[in-house]
Amino acid sequence: xxxxxxxxPEATLRAWEREQARLxxxxxxxxxxxxxxxxxxxxxERVGGVDLSYIKEDETSACASLVVLSYxxxxxxxxxxxxxxxxxxxxxxxxxxxxxxxxxxxVQRLQQEEPRLxxxxxxxxxxxxxHPRGFGVACHLGVLTDLPCIGVAKNLLQTDxxxxxxxxxxxxxxxxxxxxxxxxxxxxxxxxxxxxxxxNNSSRPLYISVGHRVCLETAVRLVQSCCRYRIPExxxxxxxxxxxxxxxxxxxxxxVTSSGPESGKKEAELDD
DNA sequence: GCGACAG
DNA sequence: ATCTTGTCGC
Numbered sequence: 001x002x003x004x005x006x007x008x009p010e011a012t013l014r015a016w017e018r019e020q021a022r023l024x025x026x027x028x029x030x031x032x033x034x035x036x037x038x039x040x041x042x043x044x045e046r047v048g049g050v051d052l053s054y055i056k057e058d059e060t061s062a063c064a065s066l067v068v069l070s071y072x073x074x075x076x077x078x079x080x081x082x083x084x085x086x087x088x089x090x091x092x093x094x095x096x097x098x099x100x101x102x103x104x105x106x107v108q109r110l111q112q113e114e115p116r117l118x119x120x121x122x123x124x125x126x127x128x129x130x131h132p133r134g135f136g137v138a139c140h141l142g143v144l145t146d147l148p149c150i151g152v153a154k155n156l157l158q159t160d161x162x163x164x165x166x167x168x169x170x171x172x173x174x175x176x177x178x179x180x181x182x183x184x185x186x187x188x189x190x191x192x193x194x195x196x197x198x199x200n201n202s203s204r205p206l207y208i209s210v211g212h213r214v215c216l217e218t219a220v221r222l223v224q225s226c227c228r229y230r231i232p233e234x235x236x237x238x239x240x241x242x243x244x245x246x247x248x249x250x251x252x253x254x255x256v257t258s259s260g261p262e263s264g265k266k267e268a269e270l271d272d
Numbered sequence: 273g274c275g276a277c278a279g
Numbered sequence: 280a281t282c283t284t285g286t287c288g289c
Contacts, residue, residue: 051279052279052280053280053281054279054280054281055281056280056281056282062280090278090279090280091277092276092277092278092279093277093278095278095279098279099279125278125279126278126279127278130278131278132277136278137278137279151278153278153279154278154279155277155278155279156278157277157278158276158277158278159277163276164276201289207278
């Protein structure tokens with residue numbers, strides 16, 4: 001019973017590539033909102049974050065979470081955690097086919113139940129244009145929901161000649177303080193993303209890329225403005241809450257129909 | 273051919 | 280992604 005999930009048939013991967021190409025035609029790489037052009041993001045009030053946390057024991061169970069935070073206060077206005085059953089295995093370059101269906105559902109649920117809390121932009125775990133076919137999970141989710149999306153990856157997805165070699169490590173060392181960046185330009189000559197040092201306390205950068213309806217410069221600026229620690233607050237909160245949700249699930253073998261007061265607030269700080 | 277490979 | 284406590288440092 002150990003081991004990884006069965007790899008998808010070659011035909012499935014080809015079909016997924018075609019789907020990415022089809023949807024990819026709809027990606028908008030420019031700012032489309034007024035607040036995006038304002039130096040202080042005046043008019044921006046809500047930023048969303050999404051994430052999936054997995055259960056080690058069960059290959060198919062995960063918790064999908066969507067949170068909406070106020071801007072610039074970073075207070076949690078909305079939280080939605082839900083256990084889901086994932087069907088697609090994880091394959092680098094095809095993350096969207098594993099996670100996006102549940103994220104779309106979460107966004108739709110929010111728009112139906114709390115339309116006033118609809119986020120004006122979504123920070124997504126993973127990449128956008130910084131992707132083998134220029135269509136990572138952030139683009140995928142953006143096109144399907146028509147929400148501005150930004151890809152925020154914690155590790156570099158090696159593609160288009162971009163590699164984690166000594167030169168790359170040297171560029172990382174050159175990032176001295178938060179806000180410092182260097183462009184991720186592939187062999188093709190195109191800037192696919194930006195490495196961003198988001199915290200003075202962590203030397204590890206974030207890899208920012210355009211998802212949908214936002215330009216790279218705006219994306220980097222916004223992510224930086226959402227960072228109290230290395231991980232931007234919206235994604236960090238989605239992450240914290242989804243794994244906390246799973247922890248509770250595992251500790252309660254009894255399925256209760258109605259239960260009242262839940263308490264217990266603990267926050268894991270520091271992400272380095 | 274072999275290795276690398278977001279979450 | 281997940282397994283995992285305390286601990287060294289600013």
